[in-house]
Amino acid sequence: MAVKKFSTKYEAAWSDADQLLLCLDTGTWRTKRPVVDKEKCTYCGLCAIYCPPQCMITRPDFFEPNLNFCKGCGICAKECLRGAITMRPEGDFTS
């Protein structure tokens, strides 16, 4: 058998999860993106609690998604009591 170099680090199906549960490249699945209105955000943390891949990043006084892992499910927007998160189509963004 001839393959010498692998992109995976481990012999078996392990992946580092030191950044919460962020071990799969789920960001590529997204068709809609959560946008946080920093003025409305009261820093309650509900979005971070409900986020399935646990990708909400804690900023000094608000939360925002890590777009490398956010799959655009919209649960954060649904759960936010202040309506501070809106889901916007990926096509609206250039990056």
Added chain:
Amino acid sequence: MKAKQGELKVMTGNSAAAYGAMLCRPDVVASYPITPQTEVVEQLSRFHADGTLEAEMIEVEGENSAMNAVAAATLAGGRAFTATSSWGLVYMYDAVLQAAGFRAPVVMANVNRETPGILAVSSGQQDMIQTRDTGWIQVIVENSQEILDTIIMAFRLAEDYDIQLPVMVNYDGFYISYLAEGVRIPAREDVDRFLSVLKTQPQRTIMDPTRPIGAGSHGLMTEFMELRYRHCAALDRAKKKFDDIDKDYGDFFGRSYGGQIEEYRTEDADFVILTSGSAVGTSRTVVDAKRTEGVKVGLIKLRMFRPFPQEKLIKAIKGKKAVGVIDRSVNFGWNCGPIYSELRALTPEIGNIPILSFIDGLASIDITKPHIERVIDDVANAAKGKPYQAVTWIPLEERE
């Protein structure tokens, strides 16, 4: 350095499996009883109750939970053992695949029995055949002593840093499972010493609460393909590793079984027969009898079924005039024996010689001496260039 000669005790194959597992000091045992394996669970429970086995015995409600429990235990760095048969193996099927995919070094005794479809509480290797593409290492053994010894070797193989794969040790249900014969039980400290090689190796990746890690992820495209490739490469390495472990075992305990295959009187043989499991013992006797009549027949015992010992078989068979394969199961669709069809795939390397398939011993039909004599006669005729029948269902086809 030699091991002490172990205590000799009369025991069944199932007891030998339980002794083998107990001597390896597993951390976790989870197993659900099923005929003809039940006695393995009973014996392990007895060891646990009297303090001989200091393992966590997880009482499970079925085989699926059993396999998930032992696979998870090995991912957490433990040593784990389970045993099953037929319906039980089918019931844990997704977990069997999971264990292999996770590279969980579980050791499982599988007591061969016919599979669902026709209710057959009887012997047959079909259950093992149904799981041949799961990515497990599969070994087939012949008698009680070999069960005990091979389970100890299986832990060395499964947990080896270069392998990290689950190993299934198969033995014929109803025949070897219940047959009582003398078995040497190695001393505990000698088994500890034999397995201590594993402690000198690097630590395989395991679950550790202080270091968050995902198990079984990486399910996408190239990464998935890499993991499959690594899995196949590990299976490839397992062949030589199994030979080496068998040799080590022989040097230390004084018993060895040839590794991937065992050759018996093949060197000067004109033709050979290939079989596995309990049929090998009877075949040896018949080969000896035929030899006294001047028939130059040899016998190959297949011990490793997955990975398939291609190189060893090519070396053993190349130059022979014909081969007969006795299977205790069927290959649906090819309509012949499964070990036979695997061997046929080696035709380019071994040469275009007659290869004959014999299906025998399904559902506890005895593979008798007359049956094997007939196999040898048929293969001898084919070796002489006479026309032959490719597939013969021995008990259903009277000799003309």
